[in-house]
Amino acid sequence: MDAAIEARGLVRHFGSVPAVDGIDLSVPVGSVYGFLGPNGSGKTTTIRLLLGLLRPDRGTVRLMGGSPRDPACLARVGALVERPALYPYLSARENLLLFATLAGMAGRDANLAIDRALGIVGLGAVARRKAGGFSTGMLQRLSIALALLRDPTLVILDEPTNGLDPAGVVDVRALIAELARNGRTVFLSTHVLTEVEQLCDRVAVLQRGRLVADGLTRELLERGQRLAIGFDTDEEAVRAVRVLEESGIATEPAGDQKTALRVSLDSLGPSAINRLLAEHDLHPAELVVRRASLESVFLDLTDGV
Amino acid sequence: MLSLARADWFRIRRRWDVWIIVLGIPALALLAYVSGALSSGNMQVQISGDVPPEFQAQMAAQDAAMRAFNALPYQFPRSIVTVLEGSTLWLVIGAAFLAASLLGHEFSWGTIRNVVLFQPDRIRYLAVRLAWIVGLVVAIFLALVALGALLPAIVRVDPGDPAALENLDPSQGWVPYGPTASVSLGGVLLVAGAFLVSVAGGVALVGLCALKFRSVASGLLGAGIYVAGEGIFIGLVMSRATGDLRYLPQLTLITRLTALVGDAQQAAGLASGAGGMSSSPGWVALPPLVGASIVAVWIVGLIALWFVVLRRADIHE
Numbered sequence: 297m298d299a300a301i302e303a304r305g306l307v308r309h310f311g312s313v314p315a316v317d318g319i320d321l322s323v324p325v326g327s328v329y330g331f332l333g334p335n336g337s338g339k340t341t342t343i344r345l346l347l348g349l350l351r352p353d354r355g356t357v358r359l360m361g362g363s364p365r366d367p368a369c370l371a372r373v374g375a376l377v378e379r380p381a382l383y384p385y386l387s388a389r390e391n392l393l394l395f396a397t398l399a400g401m402a403g404r405d406a407n408l409a410i411d412r413a414l415g416i417v418g419l420g421a422v423a424r425r426k427a428g429g430f431s432t433g434m435l436q437r438l439s440i441a442l443a444l445l446r447d448p449t450l451v452i453l454d455e456p457t458n459g460l461d462p463a464g465v466v467d468v469r470a471l472i473a474e475l476a477r478n479g480r481t482v483f484l485s486t487h488v489l490t491e492v493e494q495l496c497d498r499v500a501v502l503q504r505g506r507l508v509a510d511g512l513t514r515e516l517l518e519r520g521q522r523l524a525i526g527f528d529t530d531e532e533a534v535r536a537v538r539v540l541e542e543s544g545i546a547t548e549p550a551g552d553q554k555t556a557l558r559v560s561l562d563s564l565g566p567s568a569i570n571r572l573l574a575e576h577d578l579h580p581a582e583l584v585v586r587r588a589s590l591e592s593v594f595l596d597l598t599d600g601v
Numbered sequence: 602m603l604s605l606a607r608a609d610w611f612r613i614r615r616r617w618d619v620w621i622i623v624l625g626i627p628a629l630a631l632l633a634y635v636s637g638a639l640s641s642g643n644m645q646v647q648i649s650g651d652v653p654p655e656f657q658a659q660m661a662a663q664d665a666a667m668r669a670f671n672a673l674p675y676q677f678p679r680s681i682v683t684v685l686e687g688s689t690l691w692l693v694i695g696a697a698f699l700a701a702s703l704l705g706h707e708f709s710w711g712t713i714r715n716v717v718l719f720q721p722d723r724i725r726y727l728a729v730r731l732a733w734i735v736g737l738v739v740a741i742f743l744a745l746v747a748l749g750a751l752l753p754a755i756v757r758v759d760p761g762d763p764a765a766l767e768n769l770d771p772s773q774g775w776v777p778y779g780p781t782a783s784v785s786l787g788g789v790l791l792v793a794g795a796f797l798v799s800v801a802g803g804v805a806l807v808g809l810c811a812l813k814f815r816s817v818a819s820g821l822l823g824a825g826i827y828v829a830g831e832g833i834f835i836g837l838v839m840s841r842a843t844g845d846l847r848y849l850p851q852l853t854l855i856t857r858l859t860a861l862v863g864d865a866q867q868a869a870g871l872a873s874g875a876g877g878m879s880s881s882p883g884w885v886a887l888p889p890l891v892g893a894s895i896v897a898v899w900i901v902g903l904i905a906l907w908f909v910v911l912r913r914a915d916i917h918e
Binding site: 344347348349350351364365366367370373375377379380381382383384385386390393394395397398399400402442 | 604605607608611612615616617710711712713714715716717718719720721722913915916917918
C-alpha cells in the first residue's frame with residue numbers, strides 16, 4: 297500500500313450544486329498532506345466522503361487500503377472533522393472511555409490509551425471535568441485527543457487549530473510535526489497557509505469542488521516563483537519583453553518602473569532566461585528570483601477568493 | 602455487541618433526564634394509586650331528609666354495592682390494570698421521550714459522527730441502542746406491574762361485600778364503569794401486554810421520526826403530526842367511505858393500538874361491549890387476531906425503517 301488515502305473521481309452534489317466535483321487524491325503513506333481551499337470550496341465535504349460519513353454520488357475511496365466503512369481500516373484512522381462533537385454531560389475522561397469502549401478497547405489498554413491521548417493534548421489535569429464546561433479551545437484539544445485515541449497511522453485533521461489560543465496553535469503544530477516524525481500520515485485541512493508551508497510536504501488546493509493544484513509543496517511554491525529583471529534603459533526592457541514573449545514566456549510589468557519586468561519561471565529557469573536574453577544582446581543590470589509565498593500561490597489558484 | 606452495550610451504559614448512566622423518567626413514572630403511578638385507594642371509600646349514598654323505610658333498605662343496598670364497586674380496582678389482580686391505566690399517559694410520554702432522546706441527541710450533539718467513526722457497523726450500533734430503549738421501557742413497565750401486584754397488600758382497600766355488586770342499579774344513576782365479574786390473572790396480564798405493545802408502537806413511531814428528522818424535538822413533533830394526521834384521516838374516511846374503504850381506518854397505527862387494548866380488556870372481562878371509537882358510526886370491527894397482526898406489521902415495519910434510515914444516512918453533523 298503506497299497511498300494512505302486514494303480517491304478517484306469523487307463527486308457529491310447537494311441538490312443540484314456540486315460540492316465535490318471529480319476529485320482525484322492520492323495521499324502517500326508517511327506524508328503530511330495539506331488540503332487548502334477557500335470557505336465553501338468543499339474541503340469538509342471531501343473529508344466526510346473520505347471517512348465514509350457521506351456517500352459519494354460517483355467515485356471511490358480507499359482508506360488505508362480498504363473501504364472507509366470497514367471497521368479494520370477505520371481503526372487505523374483518527375479524525376477530527378470540523379467542530380468538536382462530544383457528550384457535554386460526560387467528563388473528558390468519560391468521553392474518551394466511551395469511544396474507547398465503542399472501539400472494543402477495555403481495561404488497562406483503554407486506560408493507557410486515554411492517559412496517553414489526554415497527556416498529548418495537555419488535558420490530564422482537567423480529565424474529570426465535564427466537557428460541557430470546557431472552552432472552545434479545550435473542546436478542540438479533547439477532539440484531537442479523541443482522534444489520537446487509537447494511536448492511528450493516518451490522522452485526518454480538519455481545521456485543528458480553530459479556537460485555540462496562540463500557545464495551543466504552537467502545541468498542535470508541534471504535535472503534527474511529531475506525528476510526521478513518527479511516520480504517521482497526516483491529512484491537514486486548514487485555512488492557515490503558514491501552517492501548510494511549515495508542516496506539509498504535499499499540498500492540494502480545492503476550488504469550487506475541484507482540485508486546482510496537487511503536488512509537492514516545494515514544487516507549488518516554485519510554480520509561483522517570478523524572476524525580476526532590471527535593465528539600465530527603457531529600450532532594453534521593451535526589447536526584452538518582445539524577445540521573451542516570442543519564446544512563449546509570459547512577462548508582466550514590475551510596478552511603475554519601465555526598466556523592470558517580471559517573468560514566470562514555469563517554462564525556463566533563471567539561467568536559461570539569462571542565456572536567451574544574452575543571445576539577443578540584452579544584459580540585465582539585475583536578475584533576482586522572487587520566491588512566492590503560499591498565500592500568493594493560493595490566491596492565484598483560487599482567483600483571490 | 603458487549604462493548605457496544607457497555608459504551609451505551611456509559612452514555613446512559615449519567616443521563617439524569619433518562620433516570621428521572623425511569624424512576625418518576627413508577628413514583629407517579631404509586632402516588633396516583635395510593636390517592637385513589639384512600640379516596641375510594643369516600644363515596645357513599647347520601648340519605649337526607651325523611652326517607653320512607655322501604656327506600657332506606659334499598660338505598661343501603663345501593664351504598665354497599667357502590668362501595669364494593671369502588672373497591673374493585675384496588676383488589677389483586679385487577680390492581681395491576683388500575684396502575685397501568687392510571688399511568689398510561691405518563692408511560693406513553695416517557696417512553697416516547699426516551700426513544701427520541703436516546704436517538705435524537707446523538708444528532709443534536711453531533712456525536713453520531715464520532716460514533717460511526719469508532720463503530721462503522723451502524724446496524725449493530727442501532728440494534729444495541731434499540732435494546733437499551735426496549736430494556737428501559739420494559740423496566741418501567743415491570744415496575745408498574747410490580748406496583749400493581751404489591752400495592753393491594755400494602756394499601757388495603759376493604760372489598761366490601763362482593764355479593765352486593767348484584768344490587769348495582771343503573772336506573773338509580775350509579776352506572777358501573779365496567780363489568781363487575783372477577784378477573785383472572787391471565788386476563789390482567791393480557792391487558793398489561795396490550796398496554797406494553799401500545800407503548801412499543803409509540804416508541805417505534807417516535808424513534809423513526811427522531812432518526813429521520815435528527816433531533817429530539819423534531820422526533821416528538823413528527824410523531825405528533827402523524828397522530829393528528831391519522832385522526833383527520835380517520836374522521837374523513839369514517840364519515841364518507843363506503844364498501845371496503847371503510848376498513849382503511851382499521852389499518853392505521855394509533856387506531857389499531859387503541860383497539861388492541863380494547864380487545865384485550867374485553868377478552869379479560871375488564872370492558873363490556875364496544876366503547877370509544879368502536880361505537881362510532883362507520884366503524885367496522887376486525888377480529889382481534891387480525892388487529893393484533895396489523896399492529897405487529899406496523900411495529901416491525903417502523904423498527905425496520907429505523908435501520909434503513911440510519912444505514913443510508915449521510916452524516917452531516
